[in-house]
Amino acid sequence: AQSVTQPDIHITVSEGASLELRCNYSYGATPYLFWYVQSPGQGLQLLLKYFSGDTLVQGIKGFEAEFKRSQSSFNLRKPSVHWSDAAEYFCAVGPTGFQKLVFGTGTRLLVSP
């Protein structure tokens, strides 16, 4: 069965510092991979997605993620974090065709001044 692991429950980063959020997945074939962001009490917004092709994916708000098949990872990065980036981040994996997404448990990002 497919699964997603986000090993960090909380991460605190200083404003202006770089960020990397980890995501590891388990899936038998090449999955579709997503990163979503959620502000408190709100719905989820898609940051970026990987379906195929270039393994470095650019998203909104200056985020990027790199798909590494050998490590079964899809880590999210940002070179310089802004206070407004404080939120919860979810990695998700889905197979080809129509089937449900599986979400990780999320990583809460705190940004210190």
Place this chain on the structure above:
Amino acid sequence: DGGITQSPKYLFRKEGQNVTLSCEQNLNHDAMYWYRQDPGQGLRLIYYSQIVNDFQKGDIAEGYSVSREKKESFPLTVTSAQKNPTAFYLCASSIEGMNTEAFFGQGTRLTVV
């Protein structure tokens, strides 16, 4: 503006009562989904629908029911059989399948007392 509207944002009910959460979309999406979110558990799929008058159980369907009589609407009923209904509920939709971008509503926080 196109989007997904969930109502109400906050809902309080007494234990033993059924309650229906509304989800409406004007994106002309075929697929719609209901997720439940609990702290530390990420998002878990309750039900999903690929087309009008058809829907499938997700991972945690027990104690919930849905209908899909119109393309735009996918209401979720939390029944008295749901043992722990207090949670944040998210509705989402996509063009077809989850390998395209899913758009989320703002969520409904249900509290059962």
